[in-house]
Each structure stands twice: as structure tokens, then as C-alpha cells.
Amino acid sequence: MKFIRIDKRDWEKGLERASKRYGLFGPAMQDEFCVFRALQGGELPDLDVQNTRLSPRSVVYPQSEKMFAFTLDEKQKDHHILKEIDKAYPSRAIVGIRPCDAKAFLLVRPNFDTPEYKDPYWIRSYEATTLVGHACSTPCSTCFCTSAGCGPFHEDGLDILLADIEDGYLAKVLTEKGEKFIAAAGWETEGDGASDDRMDALKAAAESNITAKVSTDRLRDQNTADLFEAPFWEDVAFSCINCGTCTYVCPTCWCFDIQDETRGLSGIRMRNWDSCMYSLFTLHGSGHNPRNTKTQRVRQRFMHKLKYYVDRYQDGIQCVGCGRCIRFCPVNIDIRRVCDLMNRFEPQG
Secondary structure, X not given: OEEXXXXXXXXXXXXXXXXXXXXXXXXXXXXXXXXXEEOOXXXXXXXXXXXXXXXXXHHHOOXXXXXXXXXXXXXXXXXXXXXXXXXXXXXXXXXXXXXXXHHHHHHHHHHHEOOOOEOHHHHHHHHOEEEEEEOOOOOOOOOOHHHOOOOOOOOXXXXXXXXXXXXXXXXXXXXXXXXXXXXXXXXXXXXXXXXXXXXXXXXXXXXXXXXXXXXXXXXOOOOHHHHHOOOOHHHHHOOOXXXXXXXXXXOOOOOEEEEEEEEOOEEEEEEEEOOOOOOOOOOXXXXXXXXXXXXXXXXXXXXXXXXXXXXXHOOOOXXXXXXXXXXXXXXXXXXXXXXXXXXXXXXXO
């Protein structure tokens, strides 16, 4: 681990140098919102935005992804045979990712990368990506990351952590991938001996600005069946319209559907994001749907995030406290309130 001081006058030039070896992604405007997307030649990541509407998970895990191709033309030798679509995974860097979004990749990795099953698309994409984090000096009012196992200067999952300092950035280089990116950018000025203390002071100041909290200390000990049958779920779900916004803006949601699409005699098999909030998500071929009401679907979302994940992985909740679902829910359902209801629940009798 080492510190590099980056003069803002050399920021653009450094990214230009890095772009010769990396595809650069970062927060940038798209229509009315700031989102994570590929940066065009000379375009800089917007490091002034507090947080984006969508997380950068789509850079590693695209919303729609072609997996196989096939032909139904019986005149072709290989008709009716699925062929994997060749994909390249060139080196790329997400510049300006928030620490909570970087930590989110670690929370979803157990779903895509296990000793028994490995998702080659997710793994290759993730391993080709360098995460250049930007610390949150002024967190959003809905952020509760410090009580969700994360924080505005959190380092887990990052290769580099940038902090704003006067006319530059203090870069904490955390991994070998981070060192390679710094070298490609040509930033060579090492920080002085006080860099570590300065980063700690900035971290403490940022964390003091976070006022929203959640309590999770009792979730693991709660009885799953008791929570499942808790009386508050109808109230929590009352206003929900099953729009799925919460799952699409969440950096730790991983649900997907696989579909075959044909046009004429050509076809593809593709993977698309899906949502447990949709009624079709659990619809069986028989017509039976085990979660056919919105209350059941709302309960599934929160039980997965705050109980099932806790019990299975014993790695905290499946949430990094970014607050997106709170900000963008059109009917003001608040995961902090639900977490509190679940954490302090006392079964009757």
C-alpha cells in the first residue's frame, strides 16, 4: 500500500494516458441523470455528483447480455446447435466508483463465483475491471453505509481510493491492479509521511456527516419462520406498486432471466436483469405462482436482503447502505424502517 498525490492539473492528462491501456467508465450525464457509462475520448468522469441513479453493476453485469447464438435454418450444417458467442474482456477501469458500490461487488460475488459453480461471464468481466474509488466527503442524507458494513472511505473491493485534497487527489493504492493503473496514468508523485493520518482525518469527518443508521445486531438470531409470519408485512407492502425500481437501482441485486429470442431463422439466448418484485418472476410453467401477491414479493425482497443472506453467508446484510432504493421509491418505502421492524421483532406468545 502506498499513497500517490495527483495534481488536478495532471488529472485529465493522466486519464488520457491510462485510456491507451484501459477502457474508461465513470459517472457522466445521460439524458437527465448521471449514470455510470463508457467515457468517450477526452470525456472526464463527473466527480462532483454525490451518487448516480443506477449503480455501476451494469459495467460488470450488463442489463442484457447475449450468451449463445443459433440458427433454425436446416440448410445450415450447424442448425439447432447453441454456439457460445465469443467475447473479449479487455482491461477497463471504473473511475469514480463510490466505496459502497465497490463493496457491493463483493456481496454479489458468492452468487456468481462458488467452488461448485462459476459464472464465466460475470467472473471474466469482474476480473478485467479495475475499481478506482472516490471517497464520499459529503454523503447523501439517505446514506446509512456506516451501519451496513461499509462507509464513505471504505476500502474493501477497491483497487485505488481517491480523496479530494485542495488542488488535487490523494490516491491510496490498495492492490496490484491499482498499481498498474497508476503506472499507466503516469502519476508518480508519492504522498508524504502524513498521508495516512490525513486520509484518516478525512474519513472521520465524512463518517460524522452520516446521521442515518440501521440496527442489524439481532437479525441473525431471529427465527426465520417467525419473521416470515410477522404481522407487519401487510403494512410494509401496502403502498408498493411492484414497479421494481428498488431492485434495478440496488447495487447488490443479482436476479436474472434467460430467454431465447428469434427473428426469422436466427436466434440468440440472452440473459436479462429480472426482479423478485414482478409477478412473473416466480410463475411456474404449470400456472402456479408461489408468490402471487405483492405482500409476498415485498417480504421476499427484504427477507433476502436482511435475513436469508445473513444466515447463509454470515457476512452481514446484503446491503451497503447507498440509499438509492429510499431516494427513488415512488411510494416512499424505506429499507431502514423495515430493517428496524425486523431487527427488533418480538414474536407473540
